[in-house]
Amino acid sequence: MATPYKKPTKIKIILLATITIALGSVIAVYIQSRSDTNVRQQVAKSEAPDATLLVDKIQQTATRDGKKEWILEASSGHMVDEAQQLILKDVKVTFFLDDNSEILLTADQGRLETNSKDMEVSGNVILKNNEYKLLTDTLSYKHKGRVVFSKSPVKISGTSAQVAADSLKYDLNTKKLTLQGGIATTIGEDVPL
Numbered sequence: 001m002a003t004p005y006k007k008p009t010k011i012k013i014i015l016l017a018t019i020t021i022a023l024g025s026v027i028a029v030y031i032q033s034r035s036d037t038n039v040r041q042q043v044a045k046s047e048a049p050d051a052t053l054l055v056d057k058i059q060q061t062a063t064r065d066g067k068k069e070w071i072l073e074a075s076s077g078h079m080v081d082e083a084q085q086l087i088l089k090d091v092k093v094t095f096f097l098d099d100n101s102e103i104l105l106t107a108d109q110g111r112l113e114t115n116s117k118d119m120e121v122s123g124n125v126i127l128k129n130n131e132y133k134l135l136t137d138t139l140s141y142k143h144k145g146r147v148v149f150s151k152s153p154v155k156i157s158g159t160s161a162q163v164a165a166d167s168l169k170y171d172l173n174t175k176k177l178t179l180q181g182g183i184a185t186t187i188g189e190d191v192p193l
Contacts, residue, residue, distance in 0.1 A: 054078045058088065062117050062143065069146070070095045072112065072119070079114075086112040091121050093141075095148075095172055103129045103172070105139070105148075117143035125150075132158045134168070146172040154179075162186040 058074040075090035091110040095103040108123025119141040127134040127148065137152040149169040156163045166181030 058086070060112070068096050069143075074110070084114045086114055088112065093119070093121075097172060097175070101129060103127060105141075107139070119143075132156055136168070148172065153182075160188060 054076075055078070056076045058072070058077045060072045062069045062072075071094045072088075073092045074088035077086050077088040079086055088110040089108070091105070091107045093105040095105065097103065105121065105125070105127045107121035107125045110119055110121035112119050120138065121140075122138040125134075125136045125139045127136075127139060134154055134156045136150045136154040139148060139150045139152075141148050147169060149167070151167050154165055154168045156168075162185070163179065164182070164184045165179035166183075167179070169178040169180075170176070
């Protein structure tokens with residue numbers, strides 16, 4: 001009677017060890033590369049010597065009593081810890097009103113007070129909704145009272161009217177607009193928006 005062929009035990013152990021090591025290495029490399037891409041953040045370049053944190057692509061949402069009040073987005077920014085400020089570039093803020101309408105604010109640069117959530121923006125400032133568009137050089141927002149104001153000259157355009165004034169205050173809660181100083185109005189069909 002012939003005896004069945006048996007593979008040597010040493011070869012089985014070596015093959016099993018090699019497969020285990022190779023599989024372990026593949027898993028380790030995968031986990032390492034995956035964690036690197038999740039942790040990696042783009043860092044903005046800034047000339048600000050007082051900056052403690054530099055970040056690209058910023059988004060922040062402010063809520064009060066479970067309601068979203070605004071969403072701020074910026075292409076980059078840096079944090080100044082001493083002043084508790086976030087200095088921003090290419091700013092976009094969407095304000096949400098009680099009647100479910102929205103107002104969009106865009107500007108070249110801005111500053112967010114991290115404690116109070118107050119903001120100030122400047123450079124090609126545009127504030128608009130579905131009906132009106134406001135242009136000015138600088139605009140501020142006080143979060144506690146939800147008030148937008150400008151001490152710079154403003155120009156507001158609608159479908160058939162245009163208003164210019166030296167300063168403006170707009171309450172986002174009551175939708176009350178107050179214009180002051182040197183107010184000029186143009187009414188007509190051909191008023192540009």
